[in-house]
């Protein structure tokens with residue numbers, strides 16, 4: 365199958381959050397499974413510092429009365445062809461923000477549609493979040509190009525219809541009061557990134573005001589759990605952490621804890637319960653309830669906390685204040701740093717993610733892979749990836765709580781803190797956590813099934829899929845034991 369991923373982010377060159385991880389990893393696996401998958405991304409001002417980009421474009425097009433150029437490169441570290449949409453609107457060194465955000469991503473979507481019609485014609489355009497939401501609308505009248513629309517963040521729904529009508533071509537048949545709603549109506553398939561969240565968004569509590577529409581199209585709506593790039597994020601080989609380790613050599617992990625405490629200025633103490641957070645500092649991530657209980661936690665326990673993240677000024681300054689009030693106990697890093705993120709996953713004892721809502725969550729899967737025990741609210745993808753630890757039966761992989769209440773979070777943290785005192789059990793818990801399989805292969809198989817169902821592929825191809833699955837297992841084995 366020929367598939368074009370269109371998105372605002374792609375790791376490792378343009379990643380702000382989890383969507384970047386998905387767009388950076390899934391095409392790579394789908395290609396290994398025999399499909400021609402390519403990525404279409406804005407040519408941001410900072411990209412030339414991070415990768416080789418030819419100076420000559422491969423194609424020039426026009427959309428919304430503007431000329432644009434498309435440059436062809438390869439996503440670093442992969443064999444995935446990467447098309448970069450070049451226009452001065454994307455020259456600034458930022459991915460999101462700015463007054464022209466609605467305009468520039470509408471223009472980007474329009475450019476991507478032109479690219480599909482005129483330069484490289486995919487069978488499926490796989491669109492991600494509102495930035496690409498107009499593509500399914502336009503493709504609706506191109507029967508030979510189908511669309512999948514993946515929701516990573518329902519909270520941001522893009523510009524309203526009135527604005528779209530002013531700046532771009534809204535076809536007569538278009539429905540939907542904003543870009544996200546239009547994409548949901550016109551995509552051949554809509555999916556979100558975990559089965560639990562796919563159910564939740566059909567309710568008023570999580571549907572961000574389009575729950576009615578999402579329920580209405582529920583026959584076309586599914587949840588496919590994200591994976592993580594287990595080649596890139598592997599504590600056994602990760603070059604960014606001081607000491608590599610495996611579930612069998614967990615003792616070595618201690619060096620990472622001590623090194624992390626030294627690096628971020630926390631008291632060096634192997635016995636203190638070190639909690640990590642790597643997150644965008646936004647309302648979704650539950651920072652407000654963390655701030656409500658943090659002081660209490662610090663005064664009643666020996667816990668330490670290291671936070672890495674950027675986002676809302678309000679949360680940034682409150683976390684910053686906590687760090688200055690509790691030196692040696694709280695460390696706040698208000699920046700984006702992939703290497704430090706890995707050292708936090710590898711050095712912390714617990715990983716805190718008390719999200720208000722969570723479509724899937726990549727961070728908790730990374731934490732599990734690096735042996736940091738997730739402490740999570742039971743919502744969305746966190747339900748599908750973290751099972752509550754039962755000390756009596758020695759089952760589960762993390763600590764979970766249900767209600768979005770500071771007291772419930774506090775109680776859950778105390779349980780984790782107590783659990784940490786029992787070293788052999790804690791080690792067994794870490795081993796179980798590290799052995800979870802979150803590789804992309806399972807999800808990639810489900811995406812292939814989804815693409816095939818749209819194209820109505822005949823049965824013999826399904827038989828071929830089984831052969832491919834065998835190949836996938838071979839690829840998986842090869843990846844698991846690099847020579």
Ligand SMILES: Nc1ncnc2c1ncn2[C@@H]1O[C@H](COP(=O)(O)OP(=O)(O)O[C@H]2O[C@H](CO)[C@@H](O)[C@H](O)[C@H]2O)[C@@H](O)[C@H]1O
Nearest residue numbers: 381382383516643673699700701702705723724725726727
């Ligand atoms: N300051 C920082 N420095 C370094 N790395 C940082 C960082 N802040 C965040 N990250 C990294 O960004 C990623 C965050 O991914 P998540 O999926 O946990 O959340 P996000 O809300 O961004 O994603 C949204 O999209 C994804 C993908 O579908 C869904 O899983 C999720 O639920 C949804 O909210 C992780 O790889 C994390 O390490």
